[in-house]
Amino acid sequence: MERRKAVRKHIQLTEMQISRLRQLSDFDGIDPAEHAKRAIDTYLKSQQPAPPPDHDKIQAQVSGSTDDPNISGAFWVSGIVNQYEFSGLILRHTSKTAMERGRISKLSIWDPAVREATNNFIGSCIVNYDRGWDIRPSLSAEPIFLKVKSLIESYIAR
Incomplete structure (x- = not known):
């Protein structure tokens, strides 16, 4: 544990x-x-903590992808998961600095309402990985993170 x-x-x-x-x-x-x-x-x-969302009820979709002009073969993927938005940098090959030595080099999941209200990107993030963990998923954010990660991995596999 x-x-x-x-x-x-x-x-x-x-x-x-x-x-x-x-x-x-x-x-x-x-x-x-x-x-x-x-x-x-x-x-x-x-205080009654909000129960973590049921993994099957989390709605996630990729809304677009664009090539990264600075890294050959890499591309950015973005989308929406429940009330959050996400963006990730996907590498062509696996890397030591990528998440779990895979291909996801950067991944951010944030609350757009908080970002708009505070004008602070990092303050609105529930997860942020930039070649290492900046903000690890909390217990309540973990199901959302896992859904986004599996969505991106299936998107990469296509």
Whole structure:
């Protein structure tokens, strides 16, 4: 079983929030950090993570491909998978730097709505491979990544 890295987020409290934590602490004698921890734990327990999409229900299609002018025999493939878009650079031959030493040299899957809202490509990516992993697929993004990867591999096989 693969171990996933725990991610810690740092939260910056406002002066008013700090003041309210101190007031609450003075009232009940519990450390302000303990109050903050309890509030965060309560919030996280109330969140319902979205279930990963069923692999069979993921809709994916290649919308086009264009030759890469800089690499002989390589081409770019793009498409749509559910609400995401993807783009990948496919090499003519297998490569050490390609995904799993295959032919997919670059692959990005992103949310176009997030990209539009933030004007940040990397910030909108759920997966990004550029001759190495920049953003690995999370548990919820993994079914989408696997669907795109199998779609591209079947497209290459044609």
